[in-house]
Amino acid sequence: MSVEVERKFLCSADTLKTLEEIGAVCVGQRQFLDQYFDTPKFDLTLKDMWLRNRKGCWELKCPTPVDRTEETSGEQSKAAALCTRYKEITNLPEIQTRVREVVKDVCERRETSSSQEDEESWLSKINLVCFAAFTTVRRSFTLEEEGVQIDLDQADFGYHVGEIEVLVPEGGDVQSALEKIERTARKLGLTGDQRVEGKMNVYLKRNHPEHYAKLLSEHVL
Numbered sequence: 140m141s142v143e144v145e146r147k148f149l150c151s152a153d154t155l156k157t158l159e160e161i162g163a164v165c166v167g168q169r170q171f172l173d174q175y176f177d178t179p180k181f182d183l184t185l186k187d188m189w190l191r192n193r194k195g196c197w198e199l200k201c202p203t204p205v206d207r208t209e210e211t212s213g214e215q216s217k218a219a220a221l222c223t224r225y226k227e228i229t230n231l232p233e234i235q236t237r238v239r240e241v242v243k244d245v246c247e248r249r250e251t252s253s254s255q256e257d258e259e260s261w262l263s264k265i266n267l268v269c270f271a272a273f274t275t276v277r278r279s280f281t282l283e284e285e286g287v288q289i290d291l292d293q294a295d296f297g298y299h300v301g302e303i304e305v306l307v308p309e310g311g312d313v314q315s316a317l318e319k320i321e322r323t324a325r326k327l328g329l330t331g332d333q334r335v336e337g338k339m340n341v342y343l344k345r346n347h348p349e350h351y352a353k354l355l356s357e358h359v360l
């Protein structure tokens with residue numbers, strides 16, 4: 140398990156040129172379909188838990204508590220507020236355990252006698268349905284001196300967003316990741332003190348306004 144620390148940013152016509160100027164190296168382009176799952180009552184996403192299938196692999200992103208020793212100065216905490224941090228779980232049995240903990244009641248009511256769980260049955264048993272599906276074309280860059288990855292994403296519903304990302308192994312130094320991201324943001328000339336919306340934010344706003352409003356009212360988004 141690792142923690143993904145990232146800052147999103149809006150891309151401009153100059154972003155590619157700037158990446159080149161600061162020495163970022165393009166490491167490839169790929170395309171993937173993301174399918175996100177939740178119960179019809181949004182049990183997972185209301186807990187800020189994001190279950191998805193990307194290219195046949197399951198991933199669960201869960202919130203991770205902020206360490207009180209981080210973000211000592213005002214400037215540091217402002218920079219940190221522009222970043223998100225989520226635990227990334229990719230081990231399917233662990234994902235299933237975590238998801239069941241949240242949707243326990245539903246799960247108990249729908250339990251069947253089968254002990255063998257194929258993909259279909261574990262989703263339907265706990266009443267998980269796909270609420271979002273979109274394809275992203277991603278160009279990835281690394282800035283080796285900082286150890287960060289920069290992704291430029293173009294989603295098929297017409298949203299373009301960049302992200303500066305550091306993966307921190309469990310128990311690793313999140314503060315140092317935040318500093319790397321902040322230095323990279325400065326190199327990219329990013330200004331603005333508002334968090335930039337992620338793809339899901341925009342997707343839900345456009346396609347599922349009820350779900351979006353619920354997440355806003357519960358301060359998840």
Ligand code: V4E
Nearest residue numbers: 147189200223225334335336337338339340359360
């Ligand atoms: C964590 C989260 C969601 C899951 C998707 O996360 P995101 O990093 O936006 O997607 P993507 O495709 O870049 O994943 P990667 O390839 O980096 O693993 S959907 C909504 N959230 C919460 C969230 C939030 N509250 N604020 C911001 C700015 N982003 C995400």
